[in-house]
Amino acid sequence: MNSIADSTPAVIPTQLPKTSSKTERTEQIAHVLATWLQTRLEPSALEWLARQSEKISQGDRKGLFLSFGLVPRKTGKSDLNLSSEELQAAHKVRPGWHPEAWSVDQAARTWLILQWRHRTAGELLSVLDPLFNAGEVRELVALYSALPLFPYPEAHQQRCEEGIRSNIRSVLLAIVYDNPYPAENLCNNSWNQLILKTLFNDISLSGIWAVDQRNNPELVDMLLDFAEERQAAGRQVPLDLWRPMVRFLNSRATHKLQQLLESGNPTEQRAAFLTLVESNSGANFDGPASASQLRDEWETGQLTWELLVPRTVS
Amino acid sequence: MAFIDPHIHMVSRTTADYEAMAAAGVVAVIEPAFWQGQPRTTAGSFQDYFATLVGFERFRASQFGIRHYCTIGLNSKEANNERLADEVMEMLPLYLTKEGVVAIGEIGFDDQTALEEKYLRLQLELAVEVDLPILIHTPHRNKKRGTYRTMDIIEDLGIAPHRVVIDHNNEETCKEVLDRGYWCAFTIYPRTKMGNERVVEIIRQYGTERVIIDSSADWGVSDALAVPKTARLMEQAGITKDQIEIVTYQNALAAYSPSGQFREEDWLNPTPIDQRTLFQGNSVLRGGQSPRVDEAGEELIIR
Structure with missing residues (x-):
């Protein structure tokens, strides 16, 4: 698949390496991302991405870390501005995925990660953890927005909870808005923290995916206490x-x-x-x-x- | 007037500083990686420090409409812990290629030991490899010799002087630094470095070509408004607005723009994604405030 990288016009692989353990869904997601990049990037950027993909799919960790950082220099930082058909395609391969506000570099970064071979959750986390731990602001936005696209959803719970603790507003927004991961995977306590943290940061609940599906009695008590605290403070x-x-x-x-x-x-x-x-x-x-x-x-x-x-x- | 403070350690400063800087017209800052007033003992401390520079601190600045950049490097003091230094060297490539990293630095000499020279050379070579500008810290003690020795090493490695900012200059070092073609930065920092009355005299004598003003404000007694205050002082001393803009804005922009990570459009006309992620409180984008510095008087003078 990667040999296409040498042909002109440049085409980036739209399928994950065959040896990778993956769900059909992950493969479809990678395909959708590749299609978007294909129609938006210059040939030189596509060629560069194809070369990185080849390295990454062969297990080059350093290659993934470096190319992940370099992406915006190669792709620019424009908004994807997806058409309604493209958004429907996103929703079809991953219900709840709403990349309306995604940018090209964000899509390319996510696509690069999906090129990494893994047979277990641990093998995927062996690259995700260092990327998260060293992430700059926009990298963190890209990583947290991509949580619902990664396989092994149960393996990312702690990471998601860690992100909800973030005081970087755009990072918090990347988790709470248009992101189906929290509603699908968090336990009640973490979900309740997410709701409280969102309100505490003056962020409207309206952008939270499935916001009305996870209500629970404990959350009601926490919110009532919070309301009284605010009233007491004027x-x-x-x-x-x-x-x-x-x-x-x-x-x-x-x-x-x-x-x-x-x-x-x-x-x-x-x-x-x-x-x-x-x-x-x-x-x-x-x-x-x-x-x-x-x-x-x-x-x-x-x-x-x-x-x-x-x-x-x- | 808009200012860049191309050397300031914001992790040590308060939000009151950020507010005052924004009100005084500072639109962008560069935060060089340095030591933290006492030596770190584990590589993990460096990892988290670097992550803060490209993460939370960048966000913190954005709340005040200030665009935050940084330089990444192993400082000279901590280069003397060889085991730690090797571990830090290993993590540098990961951070050097990140968005908003405009140089390798601040690196150079402190006590001028053999280990300091070893890691200075290694990092200069790394800068060539990743094609980034270099920010040099010159030592407080034995300054003149340390500054010349640093330039000798840079030239020994065949690095062009226009890729290098030499910082913390004084009356004794600046002529040689300018003559040899480097960017020559002056740190307006009370007592231990340069005062702003002195720098006005230096600019009168040497002109503005390749001269850069910064604050290096950090955890010590220092002044986050040193750049706008010095600009005001220069104005009072009859230095033209154009010349003031060159040393408090244009030269810093020119020195660090070869990184590809330091562009005027970043704060004048950011991309939509940048606007969403990095300009939560941008007063420039949201109507603006009229820049001001504290009115003249003793406050303005930094000795």
């Missing part, structure tokens, strides 16, 4: 703090939401209404004069979490 409570309580309301939560619905400001009333109505809580909506208006907005799709608390941009 700080604003994020509007979407209530969102993960949907379907898991306890009496303390219901009481607070009812209060908010009656005496909060208009946006707080909307957040409270959404939480209560989506929980089928049987709450009493007669109180506020505006309740029927909120119900109208909700029924006509004008009141959603995404509209109320839009995605954070950066």
Whole structure:
């Protein structure tokens, strides 16, 4: 496959080395990435990538580390600007993969890692760990965004948890936004930390993949404590703090939401209404004069979490 | 006026410094890898330090709209621990090729021992291999001899002087450094290095060609605003704006741009991905503030 590297126009291999242990999905992901790069990069960059791939697939660790760092110098740093067909292809090979904001260097870096041969999770981690440990900001963004694309999902849990502790905002965003890995793989405690950390950093929950699927009673208690802490400090409570309580309301939560619905400001009333109505809580909506208006907005799709608390941009 | 501080150790500075620097017009900084005031004892400490330089510190700067770059190298003091030095040498190639690494440095002499020379030479050769500019730290003690000896070694290896910034110069070293064709940097650092009244005189005497002003502010008593303050002092001394811009911005840009990692567009017109990842709080991109330095008075003078 790699011999194609010498032909013109340059073509980069679109399949993983045959000896690599892999799932069909990983192979498809590599293929999709290669297709995107193919149509966007100059021949010289494609040739360079093909040469690196050859080295990496033969087990050249140093080659992977060096080329991973050098990628932007060869590919530039433009956005991929994927078409809707290309995005659909991404979603098809990896449900939940949303590379809308990916750049060419990010795609090339991910593709290079997928060229590494491995028969076990340990063999894959033997290159992923050093890359993570020495990563500069944009490298870390690329690595964490690619977590859902790597095989052996169970082997990356600790790494994902480590990333959630990061104080580098763009790194945190790479994990929490448009990334199906956390929702699919984290235990409740780590998921709850992710939600809290997101809110704590003033990042809207709206960009989190499957944000409404992992709600749990413990998270509700943590969020209520957080809300009270903010109130005690005279700080604003994020509007979407209530969102993960949907379907898991306890009496303390219901009481607070009812209060908010009656005496909060208009946006707080909307957040409270959404939480209560989506929980089928049987709450009493007669109180506020505006309740029927909120119900109208909700029924006509004008009141959603995404509209109320839009995605954070950066 | 926009400034570059091409030598400052931000890991030791507070967010108040970052705020003041941004307000004073500093748009980009270069953070050379150095020692941390006391010797490290394990290679892991270096690994995490280098990772911080290309990771968290880059982010921290971005919050204030300042673009952060670094140089990577084994400093002269810690070159004297041979076992450790060998381990650090082994990890350098991984970091030298990272985004935003604009030179190998700061390297050079401290006590001028044989081990210091060994690792200086090895790193100079490495700089040639990876095609990066070089930042030289000149020693505090026996300075003149150490500076000349460093240049002799560089020339012995056939490295062109325009690839090399020699830093921490003073009245005694600068003529030779300039005559031999190197970038000649002055560190405005109270008491132990250069004062800014003195540097004004030096610029009057030698001009601005290949002259660079920096702060080297670190964990010691130093001044993160040394570059903008010196610019103000030069203005008061009647040095033209063009000349001030050359020594506080243009020359640093020219000296480190051969790395391919130091471009004006990075902060003037960043790519969308850079804008998303590295400009969370950029005041330049979000409407801007009017740059200022503390008004004249004793504050402005660094002796």
